[in-house]
Amino acid sequence: MTLRIVPATAFSHEDIAGCFTQAFEGYLAGSMLLTEATLPRFLARQGADLALSRCVVSDGALAGLTFVGEYERRRRIGGMGVLPSARGTGASRLLLSRVIEDARAAGIAAMELEVFVQNAPAVALYRKTGFIDGPPLWGFTREPGGKLAGDADSPQTLTTSQAADWLITHGQPGLPYQTSGYALQHADPGLTFWRLGDALMGFTETSPQRLSVPLLVDANPAQADALRLVNTLLHRHPQHHVRVPQLMRDDCAAEAWRRAGFVALDIHQMQMRLPL
Template sequence: MKGCMDCRIPGCLALRDNRPPCPVVKLKTAASTWATQQRHERNPLRASLSAWEGRVSASCSPIVDSQGLYSDFHSSLREIGRTPTWHLSQRMWRVILLLGNAVLVGAQSGVAIEFCSAVDFGLEGTADVLARGFSDYFVKVPFTVEKLLGAARSDSVDFSASRIAVADGTAVGAALIARRGWTSRLAGMAIVPEARRQGVGRALVHRVLEDAKNRGDRTMVLEVVEQNEPAVALYEGCGFKKQRRLVGFSTQSESGFATAGLAEVDLRAAGEAMTLCGVADLPWQLSGETVAHLTPPNAAFRLDGAWVATSSLSASEVSIHAVAGVPGAEYVKSASGILYALGAKFPGKRWTMKAVWPEELGEVFSAVGFTRTPLSQWQMIVSLSWTSAGSAPAFAIVDVAAAASRHGQR
């Protein structure tokens, strides 16, 4: 691709949109100007960093990730007698990637991305972007306004925190964000097929991570299909770590007998009990908070200190939303027991647990005849807290290292 006449960078917006002056040249000019102005100030480092951030925001929109950006920044620091350090590079890179509402992800791609909330974009438009992004997914995921509203109720999806990525006036990606306490969850992210492999997904993940940190959240979690290797690599590249493998199960119950003691209970009561006796760090979907927000025709049952929540029992196929056993050594036995009792009380149905159940607790299902389904997921987490005073958040370190390597400025 031919480069801009000013900065010589392939894909530069000045070339594509024919709108002078070149944003990269504007950035270089601004960096040189503030470096000169700050050279003799009392605290040149603090003043120059603040000035650099302000001038980038004011003079370059969308921000351009150019091959000369690192050297420009380091040259400006040297002009005030300061040696570039790892921390300063981290701070610079966060500003480049995350400042403002627009980012150019990769000089080669030439894709300018703007972000807006799902509230501003509208739920119908958000559902449409997600449907297009999941059109070729491993499993069919129908997205409608009704489904989104249901996710807001049961999974605490916050549409004001959810983001839509827009390129050239067209929505190309969406990220649904759920929130509880100090934790956010990337409840779903999709990039439309024609916009993939252009850095859109990475820019979207960076945006929601920075939003979460600015809100004061301490962690973000997600689940991703293990077989979706590009997505797994993307999240790991953004700092997410694998917590555990999540698996699914299914079985067909035959004619049986009703087990004495199995009693239907309020879903809210079941959710409160699961919060108290459930395993720590369970996936969002299995938590007591999620169960407590379910409403009929979903149902919940209790048996000897064990609890289970299901979808409507009037259907031939029933989803098990969550199950919790008696805390301690009897956990697996009691959890398996209530599943057996449920199948006996409602025979002739197909029972399924989606791939959100911890692999290490698989005996709960296998002990009563459930078989494991092929699909599996990774439960992942990233810390949004600062690793030390004045250092970059953990999720930014990987990208800073990658950027430094690309620009030869380690």
């Protein structure tokens, strides 16, 4: 088997989307489906640039890829996977080594990523290549009903642009990319943003009586304003199931969810960083 690395721009959007979908079939966080039509939106949300991203070719056929983006002189891996037939061949290690080499050659200060802690092979690969464990990223859920921890407040509603600007100015350094102001510039148009004191929340109704809250950041580690936002959300949507994806750090959001009675999801992520 002969492996080589090529720029992702060498392949069509259809090929890249198909490879990603096959690579993430049966993924522990759930299978992921990309199509030629949805790929551009996915890349924008992940801050990924196909010119920086790389593919691995096995005996002339596309066998895996890694999406890479750059912001604030950092590069982030926004997804990496290889086809089942290429696992155990060194394809993942070769992909990772190449994007690290590319970043060093460009004078980048660091690389970063998020990984599910329960994905032991991926964690082992990243550690072996020098990535350092960072803060855990928790997800939460809550069923309708139950006692509320406080009263409702009157948060300020922000536009997507205002929320992104607030995060860039007030968010803690080193937040996961998906909760950064840069990611918010490409946020789903259905998100509603509330700000209250030192805290910012973004949420959307994904289906009837189901809310997703991908963003909660409190600039104050005490997270009092974040808790007030959570309580307001629960008061205004008492019949909704609320799900929070695994993006919540302990120092700016996770404690607020716990105090409001949310239950942690079974699996969680962590940030990892490689100084260059």
